[in-house]
Amino acid sequence: MPKLIVIGAGVAGIATAIRAAVQGYDVTVFEQNSYPGGKLAEIRENGFRFDAGPSLFTMPQYVDELFLLAGKNPRDYFTCSKLDLVCNYFYEDGTSISAWADADRFAREVAAHTADNAVAVKKFLAKSGEIYGITSPVFLERSLHKVRSYLNLQTLRSLLRLPAIDPFRTMNEANSRRFRDAKTIQLFNRYATYNGSDPYQAPATLNVIPHLEHHFGAWFPQGGMYNITRALVRLAEELQVTFEYNAPVQEIMLSSRKVTGITSRGQFHPADAVVSNMDVYFTYTRLLKKIRPPKHILRQERSxxxxxxxxxxxxxxxxxxxxxxxxxxxxxxxxxxxxxxxxxxxxxxxxxxxxxxxxxxxxxxxxxxxxxxxxxxxxxxxxxxxxxxxxxxxxxxxxxxxxxxxxxxxxxxxxxxxxxxxxxxxxSSYRGSIYGTSSNSKYAAFLRHANRSATVHGLYFAGGSVHPGGGIPLALLSAKIVAGMLRQVKR
Ligand code: FAD
The missing domain is CATH 3.30.70 (Alpha-Beta Plaits)
Incomplete structure (x- = not known):
């Protein structure tokens, strides 16, 4: 059985471990903290429970997929309910707008409280859906760093439609053209913050994000967001994944540019492959001191x-x-x-x-x-x-x-x-940024670190600081891309 070591029990680390275990890898996850989840953690104090980081759950299908892959019913592990009301927006002049999940109702609500009409909102949401349709197969579900990704009809078709994803103007420029009312523009500009970016710099391609809420929905996991972590760890353990807590990885060990294992708590642990769920910046600067880091990656603007x-x-x-x-x-x-x-x-x-x-x-x-x-x-x-x-x-x-x-x-x-x-x-997130690198540049999607090392054989990267980006859904997709690479290696 090939041995895989995952560095970090963030949501992407756990998801990678699950996928690799299903493929027949013997997996151990080394986590520096005494608890799993990374940013998806919880805080309990004075009778209160808080989710420490993420609070908005979108694309639950990517979590469900992990259970289905293992032949399990996701609902035996965690349940979540779709929200009718996604968010309440309050403005200083006393206006409040309820963002209903239902697109028609939401459009009517915006029209009732702003100078914009419902048709403009519906058109905007349709555009958001179009951007999703084009970007999802190319930028989210595949590695952008493998030639093969570009050699299929679906990707080529998407690439030909690139201008339609609106990469050449900022979100604010696009939204100011679409809407008349400053309140509507502000409401839709806010989506740039979903990956820690700035709507006055980020490309209008990020207008894809409202589609996630108003098409796929915003969800609430019963028991809170931390139940996602709990459920995934339970599944991983049932698949015989071993979790080592209080076990910071100190170094990724190499021989002739090939991974041989890691060291933690002063001990060497051999592995055929290593997946780092640690922020890519610190993976290079702390764990791979003997190789030259890709400087352009380390210099990238953070979210x-x-x-x-x-x-x-x-x-x-x-x-x-x-x-x-x-x-x-x-x-x-x-x-x-x-x-x-x-x-x-x-x-x-x-x-x-x-x-x-x-x-x-x-x-x-x-x-x-x-x-x-x-x-x-x-x-x-x-x-x-x-x-x-x-x-x-x-x-x-x-x-x-x-x-x-x-x-x-x-x-x-x-x-x-x-x-x-x-x-x-x-x-261990560089500069405390919450989504890895920012998406303020129109080239951000192409510049993010790949899911596999170009110089070290057997080293992979999964998580919010690498392709395709931050946030739970994308972190889960990074795990899926890495698992696809591991499957090919195993063959
Ligand atoms: P992380 O969660 O950062 O996990 C990395 C893990 O690696 C950690 O457990 C860390 O301890 C461990 N580690 C690091 N170095 C080592 C080492 N040397 N040895 C062993 N272990 C190590 N996303 C959403 O989808 N919706 C939201 O509403 C949302 N809101 C957010 C709000 C906040 C305040 C924050 C902080 C984040 C938010 N996010 C949100 C982003 C989301 O939490 C992250 O994108 C996602 O959880 C990242 O998961 P990850 O697996 O990539 O990394």
């Missing part, structure tokens, strides 16, 4: 990071809120300018509030709610995070209290905070 307040809230402060809520800044361009150009936190940040207790009562004590309050911030480049966090906390509380007409600060009964440094430390 934004996040500052999260995990607040236990007592009382009815959030009565008007749902699972996903966004409180928009008044000047979106200034906010992104602060994040990307000035590398600081904007004074009037767009605030995301996720309350899983709305659907999962056990996540908070009776009469309370668990508020996951997040703002976009730059990746870590040595800022004074203590000062920035204190200032941001004040701004966020003022904004939420103003919009809700209630004093949020006095309702907080439990609190913890996670910022770029913490994200970086907890998951």
């Amino acid at each position: 934004s990071s996040a500052l999260i307040f995990y607040w236990g809230i007592s009382g009815a402060v959030g009565e008007s809120l749902d699972l996903h809520n966004i409180f928009f800044s008044e000047d979106y361009a200034a906010e992104f300018n602060a994040i990307w150009k000035a590398q600081r936190i904007y004074e009037d940040p767009t605030v995301y509030v996720n309350i899983s207790a709305k659907l999962e009562a056990a996540d908070a004590p009776p009469g309370c709610e668990n508020w996951f309050v997040m703002i976009n911030v730059p990746a870590d480049s040595g800022q004074d995070w203590e000062q920035l966090t204190n200032e941001a906390r004040k701004h966020v509380l003022t904004k939420l209290s103003r919009n809700l007409g209630k004093d949020v600060a006095s309702a907080i009964v439990s609190e913890s905070v996670l910022g770029p440094r913490g994200i970086g430390k907890n998951t």
Whole structure:
């Protein structure tokens, strides 16, 4: 049985382990933390449960696929429900827009609250679907770094339609042409943040993202997002995958540019192949010190990071809120300018509030709610995070209290905070960026690191910092691409 070692038990690491085990590999996952999941982790404190990172679950079919592959019924492991209401958007002038999953209802809602009409919204969503149809087979489901990927009819057809994916103008430029109302433009520009990018720089190709929510849907896993990690680990263990926790990998061992294994806790562990789920930057700089790293990869711009307040809230402060809520800044361009150009936190940040207790009562004590309050911030480049966090906390509380007409600060009964440094430390993510490299350039999809090393035989990469990119669905697709490569090697 060929031996595979996976470095990291993030969602992509676990998915790779499952796929490889199904193919007959003997798999061991080495994880530096005492728990699996990486960014898809959870926090429990003072009777509250919080999902530590991801809160929006799209494309659950990629998770289900792993169970089906192993001949199991996904519903025996985890269940999730499709949301009717994807998100509530709140604007400073008192307008609120409910983004219904149903496209017609959503279009009517936008028309009722803005100067745009329902037809414009439906056309936009149709365009989003068209971009998905073209990009999905080429940019998401295949390696972009194998000649064979380009030699089939479907890919060639997609490549011929490239101008239709709108890569030559920014999201904001495209959305400002499509819509009249600044509120509608802001709502759709926001999707750039789903992979940590800037709508004023990122190509309009990212307008593909709304299709995921309004076609495939936004989902809520019963028991919270962390149940995805739990379910996948359970499946992996049933497939005889071994998990070694508190086991940071120190070095990837090579002989004549071929992987021979890894070292962890001072011990050598042999392997026929190694998959790194660790951020590609640190895979090179920490684990592969003896080979020359691909400098253009290490220099790539990183995605934004996040500052999260995990607040236990007592009382009815959030009565008007749902699972996903966004409180928009008044000047979106200034906010992104602060994040990307000035590398600081904007004074009037767009605030995301996720309350899983709305659907999962056990996540908070009776009469309370668990508020996951997040703002976009730059990746870590040595800022004074203590000062920035204190200032941001004040701004966020003022904004939420103003919009809700209630004093949020006095309702907080439990609190913890996670910022770029913490994200970086907890998951070894370079500069604490949450989606690997940014998608601000129209070439980003082509420049992201491949899923296989070009110079080291037997070394593969799966996860949000490599092709096809960050976010749970893409991280899962990276595992699928790597598994395809491992299958060919095994033959
Ligand atoms: P990671 O989760 O980073 O896992 C890497 C693992 O490798 C970690 O467990 C780490 O400890 C381990 N590791 C690193 N180095 C070593 C070593 N040397 N030895 C052993 N182990 C090592 N995505 C969405 O789809 N929806 C969302 O709503 C969403 N929101 C997010 C909000 C936040 C605050 C954050 C942080 C992320 C969010 N994401 C979201 C992104 C999503 O979480 C990630 O893209 C995805 O979880 C990445 O998974 P991964 O397997 O690539 O890597």
